[in-house]
Amino acid sequence: MLLPATLPPWRPTAYRLLNLQAGEGRTVLLFSLYSLLMGAVMAVYYTCTTSLFLTSFDRQQLPLAFVASGVGIYALGRVVQWAQRRLPYGRVNAGLLLATVLTVGGLLVASALHPSKWLYFALFLWNRGFTYVNGVVFWTTMGRVFGLEQSKRLFGFIGVGEVVASIISYLSVPLLLRVISTDWLLLLAFGLLALCAVLMAYIRQRYRGVLEADKPASAAAGQPAAAGRPAAPRVSAAAKAYYALLAVLALLPVFGLVYVEFMFTVQSKQVYPDKQSLASFLGLFFGLCSVVELFIKVFLYNKLISAYSVRLGIVLLPVLLLFSYGLAASYGAAYGATSLFFAYIALSRFFMSAVRRAISDPAFQVLFQPIPAAERTQLQSRIEGGPKALGNILPGLLLLALNSIRSVTPVDLCYVFLLLLLGWVTLAFRIQNGYRAMLNDAVMRSAQHVYQQLSGRQPAAPAPVPAPRSFPALVALAASPAPADRATAAVELSYSGRYHACQHVMLLLHDEDPAVREAAITAAGRLGRAELWPRLFEHLGQPRYRAAAVAALLAVGAPILPSLARLLKQGNLPDGQQVQLVELAATIGGEAALRLLRGHLQHPRQCTREAVFEGLAQLHHRATVTERPYLGQQLDEYLEQMVWLMAARVDLASFASDSDVLNGLRAEKTQLMSKIVTLLVILYGDNRSDVIRELIDYQNNELRGYLLELISTTLPAQVRDRILLLFTPLPLAEKLRRADAYYPQQQLSVEERLLDILNRDYNKLGSWVKAAVVLALPQHLTTDPTLPLVAAATTPDAVLAEAALYLLHQLNPTRFEQLRPLDRHRADGQQLAERVAAGLTEAELLLRHKVPPPPFAPVAKASAPPVLALSEI
Numbered sequence: 001m002l003l004p005a006t007l008p009p010w011r012p013t014a015y016r017l018l019n020l021q022a023g024e025g026r027t028v029l030l031f032s033l034y035s036l037l038m039g040a041v042m043a044v045y046y047t048c049t050t051s052l053f054l055t056s057f058d059r060q061q062l063p064l065a066f067v068a069s070g071v072g073i074y075a076l077g078r079v080v081q082w083a084q085r086r087l088p089y090g091r092v093n094a095g096l097l098l099a100t101v102l103t104v105g106g107l108l109v110a111s112a113l114h115p116s117k118w119l120y121f122a123l124f125l126w127n128r129g130f131t132y133v134n135g136v137v138f139w140t141t142m143g144r145v146f147g148l149e150q151s152k153r154l155f156g157f158i159g160v161g162e163v164v165a166s167i168i169s170y171l172s173v174p175l176l177l178r179v180i181s182t183d184w185l186l187l188l189a190f191g192l193l194a195l196c197a198v199l200m201a202y203i204r205q206r207y208r209g210v211l212e213a214d215k216p217a218s219a220a221a222g223q224p225a226a227a228g229r230p231a232a233p234r235v236s237a238a239a240k241a242y243y244a245l246l247a248v249l250a251l252l253p254v255f256g257l258v259y260v261e262f263m264f265t266v267q268s269k270q271v272y273p274d275k276q277s278l279a280s281f282l283g284l285f286f287g288l289c290s291v292v293e294l295f296i297k298v299f300l301y302n303k304l305i306s307a308y309s310v311r312l313g314i315v316l317l318p319v320l321l322l323f324s325y326g327l328a329a330s331y332g333a334a335y336g337a338t339s340l341f342f343a344y345i346a347l348s349r350f351f352m353s354a355v356r357r358a359i360s361d362p363a364f365q366v367l368f369q370p371i372p373a374a375e376r377t378q379l380q381s382r383i384e385g386g387p388k389a390l391g392n393i394l395p396g397l398l399l400l401a402l403n404s405i406r407s408v409t410p411v412d413l414c415y416v417f418l419l420l421l422l423g424w425v426t427l428a429f430r431i432q433n434g435y436r437a438m439l440n441d442a443v444m445r446s447a448q449h450v451y452q453q454l455s456g457r458q459p460a461a462p463a464p465v466p467a468p469r470s471f472p473a474l475v476a477l478a479a480s481p482a483p484a485d486r487a488t489a490a491v492e493l494s495y496s497g498r499y500h501a502c503q504h505v506m507l508l509l510h511d512e513d514p515a516v517r518e519a520a521i522t523a524a525g526r527l528g529r530a531e532l533w534p535r536l537f538e539h540l541g542q543p544r545y546r547a548a549a550v551a552a553l554l555a556v557g558a559p560i561l562p563s564l565a566r567l568l569k570q571g572n573l574p575d576g577q578q579v580q581l582v583e584l585a586a587t588i589g590g591e592a593a594l595r596l597l598r599g600h601l602q603h604p605r606q607c608t609r610e611a612v613f614e615g616l617a618q619l620h621h622r623a624t625v626t627e628r629p630y631l632g633q634q635l636d637e638y639l640e641q642m643v644w645l646m647a648a649r650v651d652l653a654s655f656a657s658d659s660d661v662l663n664g665l666r667a668e669k670t671q672l673m674s675k676i677v678t679l680l681v682i683l684y685g686d687n688r689s690d691v692i693r694e695l696i697d698y699q700n701n702e703l704r705g706y707l708l709e710l711i712s713t714t715l716p717a718q719v720r721d722r723i724l725l726l727f728t729p730l731p732l733a734e735k736l737r738r739a740d741a742y743y744p745q746q747q748l749s750v751e752e753r754l755l756d757i758l759n760r761d762y763n764k765l766g767s768w769v770k771a772a773v774v775l776a777l778p779q780h781l782t783t784d785p786t787l788p789l790v791a792a793a794t795t796p797d798a799v800l801a802e803a804a805l806y807l808l809h810q811l812n813p814t815r816f817e818q819l820r821p822l823d824r825h826r827a828d829g830q831q832l833a834e835r836v837a838a839g840l841t842e843a844e845l846l847l848r849h850k851v852p853p854p855p856f857a858p859v860a861k862a863s864a865p866p867v868l869a870l871s872e873i
Contacts, residue, residue, distance in 0.1 A: 020154075021729070028154060030203055031142055032161040037196045038138065039162030042130050043290075044189040047282050048182045053124040054269050054278060056117035062265065063399040065121065066258050069128040070392030076129070077385010080136060084378055089144075090204045090211050093137045097197045100126075100133050101190075108190055112183065123186070128392055135384040137200060139365050140377050145207050151369055155362040160297045163358070166290035172283070239371075239441070242434040243379060246367060247387040249314065249431060252424045253360060254391025256321060257352050259417055262399055263410060264349040267342045285346070289353035296358035311432045313363020317355050318424040324348040325414050325421065332411030341410070367435055370442035471498050478504045486511060487519040494523035502529045509535045518548045525552025533563055541577050553584055561585060561592045568600060568608075579611045586615025594619050602630060606763035609634075610675060617681040628683065635679045638672060639722050640743045641764050645669050646736050647745035651753040660847075661754075661776055664769030671766075673726070680723070684715060750780050758788050767797040771847045774803040778811065786812050793819055799846045802832045806845060809836050 020028060053065065083092045104126060111119040146154060204211060272278040328344035335341070368376050402408045402416070469477075469492060478489035490508045493501040505527060508520035521539055524532040533556070539549035553560055564581050567573065573581075582600070585593045597615045600608065613634075623631050645665055655662050715723055722742055725735060736745065748756060757765065757773045774792055777785045785807070792804035805823070808816040816833070823833035842848070 024150070024154070027145065027207075028158060030199070030206070031138075031145075031158045034138065034161070034196060034199050034203065035158055036161035036165045037192050037199065038130075038134060039165030040168070041189050041192045041196060042127075042134070042162075043166040043286065044185055044192075045130065046127050047286070048185045048189070049120065049124045049127060050265065050282060051182060051278050052120040054265060055274075056120050061121075062262055063396040063403065065124055066262070066392050066396030066399070068121075068396075069125040070389045070394075070396060072125055072389075073128050073132050073392065074385060074389035076132065077381065077389060080381050080385060081378065084381055089140075089377060090208065093141065094201065094204065096133055097137055097200055100129065101193055101197050103129075104193060105190055108186055132384050132388065135388070136381055140380050141200075141203065141207075141211065143365065143368060143376060143380070144211055147369075151366050155365060157297065160294060163290050163294040163297055167287055167294060236441075238434070238437050242431070242438050245427060245431045245434055246379070247383055248427055249364065249367075249424075250383045251387035251391040251394075252420070252427070253317065253356060253364075254388045255395050255420070256318075256417070256424070257356070258392055258395040259399070259413075259420075260321075260345070260348045260352050262395070263345050263413060267337075267345055267410075271342070285349075286353060289350050292350070293354040293358040296354065300358075310363040310366045310435070313359045314367070314431065315425065315428045317351065317360040318421050318428055320351045320355055321348055322418070322421045322425065324351060325418055329411060329414035329418060332409075332414060337410045345410075367431070370435070370438040471496055471501075474501075475504060478508060483511075483513040483516050486513070486516045490516065490519040490523045494526040502527055502532060506532060506535070509539075514544060518545060521545060521548040521552050525555035528556045528559065530559075530563075533560060537563070537567060540580050541574065546580070550580065550584065554587060557588055558590055558592055561588065561590075561596055565596050565599070568596075568603075575605060575607045578605060578608045582608060582611035582615055586611075586618045589619055594621060597621075598627075601627060610678075613675070613678050613682060617678045621682060623682050631679055631683055635676065635683070635719070638676045638679065639726070642669065642672055642676070642726055643736065643739045643743040643745060645672065646732050646739070647747070648753055648757060650732050650736055651748050652750060654750060655776075659776075660772035661757075661769065664766075664772045668766060668769055676723075676726070680715070751782060754780055755788060758792065762797075767795070767800040768847065771800045771803040771845075774800065774807060775842070775847070778807065786815055790815060790819065794822065798830050798832060802836070802840075802846050805833050805836045806840060806842065 053062075057065075080092065080096060083095065087095075104123075107119060107123050107126070111123065142155065142158065143151065268278065268281065272281045324344055324347045328341055328348070331344060332341045368380055371379060398416075399413075402413060474489050474493055474496060477485050478493065480486055480489070486508060490505060493505055505520055505523050508516055509524060509532070511517050511520060517539075521536065524536055533553075536549050536552050536556075539545040540553075542549075564585050568578060568581055582597065585596050594616075597612050597619070598621070600612050601616075603609045603612060613631075645668055649662060649665050652661060652665075722739075725738055728735070730738075739745075754773050754777060758770055760770075770792065774789065777788065789804045789808050789811070793801050793808060795801050795804075801823075805816065805819065808819070816836075820833040820837070824831060
């Protein structure tokens with residue numbers, strides 16, 4: 001998608017630097033502004049309420065506050081889930097945000113009128129409330145507006161607004177406290193919260209069509225709200241396991257945050273007992289955390305996720321906490337809870353602030369994207385109100401129990417948390433397989449109609465067995481002068497069971513009547529006698545009888561394979577017949593067919609090699625160690641050709657978008673993409689390439705996003721970036737710029753590019769697009785086009801030669817007349833020059849009656865493909 005021409009000149013550069021695409025600017029701006037405001041709210045509110053709480057209560061009440069906040073969030077989550085089953089998405093979110101504004105405002109008014117430490121306690125509890133509301137309102141809204149590919153690319157950047165606000169807010173708190181009190185800062189946070197509610201209302205109105213695309217669950221189930229909870233949709237066992245892992249991985253970061261925050265705040269209070277000094281320290285500390293978080297989101301997040309997908313974001317936080325808590329436990333065991341011990345705990349709290357918010361939280365939200373939209377929203381709400389609420393309750397109860405034991409020290413608390421971190425790391429690795437499986441399911445959901453087309457083929461009904469006649473009667477019928485009688489005889493001879501029936505079918509294979517010969521070909525396949533096979537192979541080369549010959553040879557099956565192998569070793573067979581033989585072997589299948597195809601993996605003819613690749617993919621062959629280098633080289637050549645096609649389309653951008661030349665180049669791209677996928681299947685998976693090719697070319701952003709993510713999580717690093725570059729929806733010029741590191745291309749003038757296309761190797765570029773270029777030469781060549789036209793006119797391809805002769809007849813009649821005698825001796829027997837001399841018009845050219853297809857029609861597959869399984873690509 002190219003940027004509109006009306007954009008100011010700086011806009012494309014800004015979009016490229018920010019990794020934005022056309023049409024995303026305003027949407028990203030709105031969500032970034034909301035993130036900015038909510039970040040300021042949460043930063044100021046957290047700093048103030050934590051300071052008020054710690055100076056009003058001792059450390060024993062802190063776990064109680066965690067438990068109370070968890071219970072409150074769980075209750076709120078149950079209410080939200082009840083509403084989501086009965087009300088539209090937008091109304092639920094609007095009500096939740098309005099309730100938050102009213103609740104916080106009421107608590108602030110009450111604390112101003114009647115100051116009480118228990119009101120500070122209630123205000124402190126709403127720190128978790130903000131996290132819940134932000135998860136349900138902000139993240140689910142973005143999840144509906146943006147697709148999977150956009151979520152990976154943009155979620156981190158949108159979160160920069162929250163980080164910038166946090167930096168400003170945290171670092172401003174120590175300065176503001178010199179002028180105003182903590183209570184007045186809370187009023188500032190409330191005002192920003194009200195602005196968030198107004199902005200989200202505008203976002204809901206602007207994207208109403210996307211956000212309200214799904215009905216409430218009760219309506220979708222066809223039940224009224226009053227009838228109670230509707231029946232839950234069917235969920236596979238794999239999806240249930242994935243949802244369970246999501247719930248646990250949602251709980252663990254909250255559990256860890258509460259646990260680390262408890263140890264951090266207790267140690268902080270010991271160092272800074274005064275309310276003002278504690279608030280200043282917290283502001284500076286979290287301001288520093290936010291600066292690092294900003295650096296990660298701006299400069300590292302996209303690179304890390306692009307290189308390692310979401311798996312790094314899920315694993316990184318528990319691994320870093322293992323490191324910091326391991327240091328704290330080791331040091332504390334030797335020297336006790338001294339200042340350096342507190343530094344290690346502060347480092348853990350730093351990881352919880354910077355790494356969790358910059359990398360882990362956006363990556364975790366991406367894990368929801370393969371889930372259907374309506375189901376995704378409800379699951380996110382259940383997780384926010386269930387597991388994440390338990391993430392506050394469970395550590396609170398655990399800390400209450402541990403603190404009640406006088407012998408338990410902060411160092412002992414570190415060892416307890418280390419055990420939890422080991423389990424966390426294990427689950428973070430386990431969910432990656434589930435994520436790939438859910439991506440595969442998402443691909444199948446989005447492309448169900450494609451799968452039905454490819455898997456819904458029904459086998460033809462078997463032909464009825466004719467009533468038996470005596471063998472002498474059949475022999476007499478085969479000699480009848482009536483073609484219908486001879487055709488009937490051929491069919492019935494194949495069912496006669498007589499040894500000498502083969503002789504009479506052989507005679508009918510030479511019959512002059514096409515219908516009789518087709519019946520004899522079918523009968524020969526049914527008989528399966530080896531002496532009939534040479535005649536069947538001969539008919540493969542005749543278009544009139546090719547389909548019948550293919551069906552007959554397939555009826556013979558595996559016994560025909562040795563004969564196929566001997567034929568393939570002959571160097572004088574036409575390309576089309578070699579391809580047919582390879583496709584026959586692949587369709588017959590079995591170990592013998594696989595050995596035959598592997599033996600021709602490096603066949604000297606390009607078209608035969610590509611047919612072998614298709615056959616190996618069809619037979620689910622995984623490349624061996626010895627085959628990988630050659631196939632990798634082939635893949636690299638295909639990728640280089642794909643980049644060359646991009647360069648050609650960029651250089652010819654002045655052509656009309658529906659011109660024959662650009663249509664031909666796009667068709668070449670489609671065919672080449674098919675070949676690339678086939679090699680990927682052989683190298684990295686055992687999947688059916690026909691389904692994958694259908695999905696890749698299907699114009700659906702959601703489906704394309706799923707495929708891109710599936711490829712990025714499974715392909716090895718040495719090819720992943722080059723493959724993803726082909727599929728990523730970027731302008732051609734930008735793709736070409738990024739591909740320059742792998743396959744540099746020259747920028748050519750229109751004239752130079754047209755001649756470059758004409759001179760391209762026929763193994764790399766089809767003749768159809770070359771013929772289209774021939775017709776475009778007079779309008780774009782500044783020199784005499786006779787030389788390239790003569791070269792094209794003498795090629796064996798009829799489409800290209802005819803187009804060149806047609807132009808020569810108009811531009812250089814003398815040279816055309818010199819070529820006429822040569823054209824009479826064409827191998828295909830076509831008198832192209834005579835047709836042109838007789839007054840052939842451009843509309844009558846072969847080019848105008850053909851589309852750019854594969855050079856040979858594939859053999860019909862005997863069975864439907866299995867369900868797409870991309871998990872191993």
